[in-house]
Amino acid sequence: MKIRPGNLLLTAIAIGVGVITLLGYFVNWPVVIIMRLQFVAWASMLAAVAVCIGALNLAQVHLKKMMTGAPGWFYSAFLVLTLIFTVGVGIAAPLAGWGHGPTNTANAFIFHNVQSAIGTALAGLLFFFLVFAGYRLLRRRPSIMLVTFIVVAVITLIGLAPLPAGFPDFGLRDLRIWLAQVPAVAGARGLLLGVALGVIATGLRILLAVDRPYGE
Amino acid sequence: MNLTGLGFVALFAGLIIAFIFLGQRKGAKPAQFRPLEALQSLPQTVGDAVETGRRLHISLGSGSVGQTDTAAALAGLTVLDQISEVTVVSDKPPIVTTGDGTVMLLAQDTLQHVYARQNAQDRYDPTSARVAGLSPISFGAATSVMVKDESLAGTVLVGSVGPEVVLLTEASQRAGVTTLAGSDDPAAQAVLFAAAEAPLIGEDLFAGGAYIGRHPGHVASLRAQDIMRLLIGVVIIGGVLLKTVGILK
Numbered sequence: 162m163k164i165r166p167g168n169l170l171l172t173a174i175a176i177g178v179g180v181i182t183l184l185g186y187f188v189n190w191p192v193v194i195i196m197r198l199q200f201v202a203w204a205s206m207l208a209a210v211a212v213c214i215g216a217l218n219l220a221q222v223h224l225k226k227m228m229t230g231a232p233g234w235f236y237s238a239f240l241v242l243t244l245i246f247t248v249g250v251g252i253a254a255p256l257a258g259w260g261h262g263p264t265n266t267a268n269a270f271i272f273h274n275v276q277s278a279i280g281t282a283l284a285g286l287l288f289f290f291l292v293f294a295g296y297r298l299l300r301r302r303p304s305i306m307l308v309t310f311i312v313v314a315v316i317t318l319i320g321l322a323p324l325p326a327g328f329p330d331f332g333l334r335d336l337r338i339w340l341a342q343v344p345a346v347a348g349a350r351g352l353l354l355g356v357a358l359g360v361i362a363t364g365l366r367i368l369l370a371v372d373r374p375y376g377e
Numbered sequence: 378m379n380l381t382g383l384g385f386v387a388l389f390a391g392l393i394i395a396f397i398f399l400g401q402r403k404g405a406k407p408a409q410f411r412p413l414e415a416l417q418s419l420p421q422t423v424g425d426a427v428e429t430g431r432r433l434h435i436s437l438g439s440g441s442v443g444q445t446d447t448a449a450a451l452a453g454l455t456v457l458d459q460i461s462e463v464t465v466v467s468d469k470p471p472i473v474t475t476g477d478g479t480v481m482l483l484a485q486d487t488l489q490h491v492y493a494r495q496n497a498q499d500r501y502d503p504t505s506a507r508v509a510g511l512s513p514i515s516f517g518a519a520t521s522v523m524v525k526d527e528s529l530a531g532t533v534l535v536g537s538v539g540p541e542v543v544l545l546t547e548a549s550q551r552a553g554v555t556t557l558a559g560s561d562d563p564a565a566q567a568v569l570f571a572a573a574e575a576p577l578i579g580e581d582l583f584a585g586g587a588y589i590g591r592h593p594g595h596v597a598s599l600r601a602q603d604i605m606r607l608l609i610g611v612v613i614i615g616g617v618l619l620k621t622v623g624i625l626k
């Protein structure tokens with residue numbers, strides 16, 4: 162395989178920066194800690210720039226969709242217009258006396274009354290989608306995992322239901338609490354442990370130059 | 378100085394290196410993996426997309442690079458690299474969605490390299506890797522609309538998403554589109570178990586590279602993970618026993 166000097170340099174920089182950042186979490190050497198903090202600060206700054214790049218990409222994709230009249234172009238047009246409007250309001254706010262910076266009155270109004278409201282409404286819809294997903298689950302080929310999942314979901318729902326006072330719960334409330342505190346926690350910790358090992362392995366593969374997401 | 382943590386990472390890295398060399402020696406047996414429906418049905422989903430001339434949607438989730446969900450996004454990029462190798466030659470190249478600008482740039486870079494490897498640079502469209510929405514909920518909503526608008530053949534989601542992924546899986550179910558999905562978030566994994574045809578549970582999310590491409594580094598990393606998991610299990614059980622008998626305070 163042909164290795165280009167540019168890629169070799171990129172790999173060396175990535176490994177060097179990665180090793181120093183990782184070491185900074187484990188050792189108390191001031192130089193390493195200062196370098197780690199500096200690298201993390203640069204990464205945070207790049208992440209902020211990436212938000213702008215993301216917004217530009219979003220606008221580019223929807224502008225193209227709007228211009229070509231692709232399916233759903235109307236929604237794309239709406240997105241582009243609201244993007245222009247919101248950016249325009251942000252620029253005009255100091256001139257119109259609505260305050261400065263991202264927390265100016267106009268931006269705060271849009272955030273609380275439009276974005277936040279729509280986000281909350283969509284989050285509310287998730288409940289209905291989850292109920293549909295649960296219903297569809299009943300039509301799948303039965304398996305031990307599936308039956309366990311459904312039984313636990315039903316016990317949890319009944320256990321959390323606001324039953325009238327004096328109404329017998331047949332011990333389902335206590336069973337729900339036990340399920341939530343013992344098997345569910347054990348399972349979640351097992352999953353998180355596996356995910357954590359996967360995360361470390363992915364990071365180490367980059368440090369060992371097995372994976373090179375920054376170039377071939 | 379945290380020597381335990383440093384020792385753990387050094388042991389993990391040492392195991393990966395050792396397994397890479399062990400896997401490459403002459404006469405080494407090919408790795409055997411436990412069956413994973415999501416990753417085993419992936420070639421069929423990809424093949425269907427190529428044959429029917431419809432697009433494949435590869436989503437890297439709403440996670441970003443530089444945060445705690447970086448590894449999930451990188452696992453998604455590995456899968457993207459391997460799947461797009463096959464799908465870029467079809468009439469309709471894949472669409473890649475992310476919820477973060479940095480991951481979008483990495484996805485564009487990955488696609489560009491794949492097109493270059495296939496000598497099809499002229500077919501590369503930078504907007505095929507795109508930011509679907511900058512917040513988790515807008516990402517879920519945007520990808521759900523995409524299922525219908527882009528006439529998708531299947532969705533492969535490998536990345537960090539929350540329970541809002543149900544918006545995408547439900548839209549896919551209604552459109553009869555297969556969804557293979559995995560997330561690093563336990564709440565999303567529970568949702569995916571109920572809503573996706575083939576969910577990736579737990580660390581399965583990070584096994585894509587080993588299962589699809591059989592890359593020696595990925596296979597070695599999977600073997601190292603198994604050893605480390607076993608080691609952690611032994612330490613936990615040993616610790617519980619020692620505490621029970623009163624040796625550990």
